[in-house]
Amino acid sequence: MAVPLVQEAELLAALRAGQEVAFETLVRTHSGQMLSVCRRILRNEEEAKDAVQEAFVSAFRGIQTFAGTARLGTWLHRIAVNASLMKLRSRKRRPEESIDDLLPGFQEDGHARIQPRDWSPSAPQLVETRETREFVRGCIDQLPETYRVVLLLRDIEELDTAEAAEVLGVSDGVVKVRLHRARHALRTLLAARFGERASS
């Protein structure tokens, strides 16, 4: 999917000039990547397709102001993330469950309540087959929404803390705390598969 820089500069010039064929090239080159981003965030095929379409509408509008310092792919990736988040926000909100039960507990003296086993040598099994990968994705889906989203943005879509904070409209500190909790909680969920009992 990597387009050489020279071609990208030409494409950008053609886009700014409003050439029809350039828009089609842009859509054909990047829409697949954008659809997978929207699918990961929305977990719903119809909404993901809508989000891609909405993302391109904002991209077409923004192409004149696109600074050209970032790669087109990176810029579109960000727009797809934003379009997906907008869709998420428009969903009917259920009251969010607490993540506390999934976080490691500690005794007075600072020791963990559960002695963790090292199941990391078996961890590759988690991603070996489609079925096990589905299990992992299912665990991610079990995270309360605000935590799931931060984990996706930071660890899967690879936004940095400041970028994630910006698209979510929260502070860097909030992103860090949510990411931290989301990772611990996901670990708890995966550990259960290896016989480590969940904390209570």
Added chain:
Amino acid sequence: MMSCREVYGFLDEFLESRLDDLTKVAFAAHLLLCPACRNYLATYRATLLAAREAEWADCPPTEIPEELIAAILASRTAAVQNAGDHQC
């Protein structure tokens, strides 16, 4: 001595090499003496890798349906025409 609880709290900073020197030393010393935290660190890392792999593997940049491409391009044409209308 750093507690296990503190070690858990510093995991992200550790993984991103953002611990200051003093904390780094205390963190390493704790890990050396505490197999439980070593286990936790190893599985914490494994969790992050598994999440990434699971999300990326079955969701590659795919062929996109022609109807969607057509719809996207049509929405641009509509937007251009609308903009044109306003200019008149």
